[in-house]
Amino acid sequence: MRRILIILAVVVLLGLAGWLGSQFIGAGRPLAEAPIISRLVAEDLPDTPDEWHGRIDYPALEQQLAELSLRPEIAGLAVAVVEDGRLSFVRSYGFADRSTGAPVTAQTVFRWASVSKTATGALAAALAQDGVVDLDRPVASWRTSLRLPGGAESRLTFGQLLSQQTGLTKNAYDERLESGQNPSRIRTDLAAAPLQCVPGTCHTYQNVAFDTASEILGQAADRPFAEAVVDRFFRPLGMRSAGYGRAALTGAKDWARPHHHRDVHEVKEAYWRVPAAAGVDSNIVDFAKWMQAMMGERPDVLPPSVLQIAHKPRVATSRLYGGDLARALSDARYGLGWRSFAYGGHMLAGHSGAVAGYRATMIFEPATRTGVVAMWNSNWGFPFRIPFAVIDSYHNKQDSMWLDLSELPPVTGAEPEG
Numbered sequence: 335m336r337r338i339l340i341i342l343a344v345v346v347l348l349g350l351a352g353w354l355g356s357q358f359i360g361a362g363r364p365l366a367e368a369p370i371i372s373r374l375v376a377e378d379l380p381d382t383p384d385e386w387h388g389r390i391d392y393p394a395l396e397q398q399l400a401e402l403s404l405r406p407e408i409a410g411l412a413v414a415v416v417e418d419g420r421l422s423f424v425r426s427y428g429f430a431d432r433s434t435g436a437p438v439t440a441q442t443v444f445r446w447a448s449v450s451k452t453a454t455g456a457l458a459a460a461l462a463q464d465g466v467v468d469l470d471r472p473v474a475s476w477r478t479s480l481r482l483p484g485g486a487e488s489r490l491t492f493g494q495l496l497s498q499q500t501g502l503t504k505n506a507y508d509e510r511l512e513s514g515q516n517p518s519r520i521r522t523d524l525a526a527a528p529l530q531c532v533p534g535t536c537h538t539y540q541n542v543a544f545d546t547a548s549e550i551l552g553q554a555a556d557r558p559f560a561e562a563v564v565d566r567f568f569r570p571l572g573m574r575s576a577g578y579g580r581a582a583l584t585g586a587k588d589w590a591r592p593h594h595h596r597d598v599h600e601v602k603e604a605y606w607r608v609p610a611a612a613g614v615d616s617n618i619v620d621f622a623k624w625m626q627a628m629m630g631e632r633p634d635v636l637p638p639s640v641l642q643i644a645h646k647p648r649v650a651t652s653r654l655y656g657g658d659l660a661r662a663l664s665d666a667r668y669g670l671g672w673r674s675f676a677y678g679g680h681m682l683a684g685h686s687g688a689v690a691g692y693r694a695t696m697i698f699e700p701a702t703r704t705g706v707v708a709m710w711n712s713n714w715g716f717p718f719r720i721p722f723a724v725i726d727s728y729h730n731k732q733d734s735m736w737l738d739l740s741e742l743p744p745v746t747g748a749e750p751e752g
Contacts, residue, residue, distance in 0.1 A: 377619060378425045379440055388417040390704075390727045395426060398723065398737040403427035403730040406745060407714040409593035410438035412618035415724055419631050419703035421622055430711065433598045441617050442573055443586040444709035446694045447605070447687025450614040452644075453563050454547050455671030456636060457555075458496055459643035460566060466600045467554045469493035469643075469670075476553060479518035480546040481525035486533035492550060494534050497648040500543045501533035503725060507542050512604045517542055537651040537668055544671075545608035560609050570635045571623050576616035579606050583615040590711035592691020602690045612689055621707040625684070625696050629703045644670045645683060654686075655718060660723070677722065678731070686718060697721035704728050710738065716742075 379385075386392035395415075403411050410428035414421065425663040426438040473480055473495055474488040481487060482500060490500060500506075506527045507520050520542050530538045548559040555562035562580035568576040569715035575586065580603060583589050592599045605612035616624075627636045628645075653660040654675060666675040674683045684705065686695040691711060695718055698705020706721035719736040726734035 359474045380422055381440060386423055388422050390724060391418055396728065398441045399425060399427060401739060402737060404745065407712060409711045410590055411710040411717065412442060413708045413720060414437055414618050414622035415706050416622060416626055417704045419629060424619060432593060432596060438590065439588060440619055441588045443583055443589040443615050443617050444694065444711060445486045445583060445692040446614040447612050447689045447691055447692055449687045449694050450612050451671030452685050453567065453614055454610040455496055455564050456668055457551055457566060458547065459640045461554050462643055474667060476550045478546050479521040480543060481522050481524055482533055483529055484505065490533045494507050495546060497668050498537050498539050499534050499649055500538060500540055501529045501531045502538055502540060502543060503528050503530045504539050506540060509703050511542055511621045517545055517607050521546060524685060537649045541608055541611040545610045548610040559739045560613065567635060571627055571632060573616060573620035573623050576614060578609050578613040595713045599691050605689045612687065618707060622725050624714055625698055625705060625707050629698060645672050647674055695721060699725060
């Protein structure tokens with residue numbers, strides 16, 4: 335009933351907007367319908383202090399993020415927090431483009447990098463639920479370009495491919511992708527690549543090999559892979575900024591340029607050519623919508639049965655990140671393009687990613703449906719700590735030091751940033 339009333343209200347407002355427009359046209363004045371439409375579709379975001387409510391200390395988080403954004407290693411930053419399943423905090427900092435002074439906003443489009451693998455895993459799980467894809471079917475039974483040493487593609491299952499069990503050395507032949515070579519040709523040449531273990535027996539992180547999923551899922555869905563993801567998930571979830579490829583980023587009205595320290599760099603095409611591994615772009619609000627769907631908040635689009643298939647741990651992995659974060663995390667596992675691990679007595683899940691000039695992370699606690707999405711347009715790894723500071727705040731951990739900047743080199747000659 336509530337949904338019906340909302341729909342009726344929108345119809346009435348649209349009709350009123352049309353009537354007002356006709357009056358303006360009749361009076362010979364410009365039609366001012368754009369502001370009317372924008373008000374109808376604008377999202378009420380929790381982007382001011384009076385809208386921040388919950389267990390998390392949002393004022394303290396805001397101060398920490400503002401200080402973090404002043405570091406010379408970072409250009410711009412967008413962060414959203416979901417607490418108990420509800421979008422509770424959205425903020426943006428710094429520059430989308432230092433050369434022009436354009437600020438990061440809630441609408442600024444960034445790259446998801448390897449967080450894109452979570453969408454690939456979700457599509458595979460959904461098509462498996464539909465009975466269109468058999469995750470236990472050997473990769474070689476599909477028309478793919480992947481060839482593995484010793485013909486292992488005839489034994490490696492699709493589920494093992496998606497859980498990074500090819501046996502290839504980590505990030506095999508990524509350098510060839512970055513040099514501009516065709517991904518299909520590189521996948522064929524993987525037949526001569528060195529192995530870290532017998533295929534199917536250990537976790538070894540991949541991009542080029544993982545993107546074999548775009549070939550398989552495109553065949554299964556009978557349409558281009560990216561189109562299948564967008565139509566099945568992104569559009570029904572209302573993720574209007576989300577899409578695949580360079581055009582989805584650079585064609586946006588507001589998009590983040592890649593930076594290294596204070597320099598704007600050229601956008602690099604390489605990893606968009608492996609869309610299943612690293613092809614998605616969106617703004618921070620749509621990134622948060624994806625996390626909510628992954629938490630189970632949108633069963634109409636991603637039902638629990640599909641999430642269970644995608645998120646189920648299939649193989650143990652090495653420790654994540656490095657330094658203090660690596661020491662704080664344990665029991666790391668991988669599902670279908672999906673990570674899970676233990677932190678401070680809590681099980682967390684999600685994924686992080688990095689491509690030239692961009693970083694992204696989506697980490698949450700399934701038990702409390704609380705977590706963080708963050709994207710920034712630089713190569714600095716420190717902001718990967720943000721989700722852990724938020725989880726600590728949610729659980730009232732008083733000695734959390736993840737966003738303590740005191741051990742970093744002092745900032746000299748830096749001007750305050752927006």
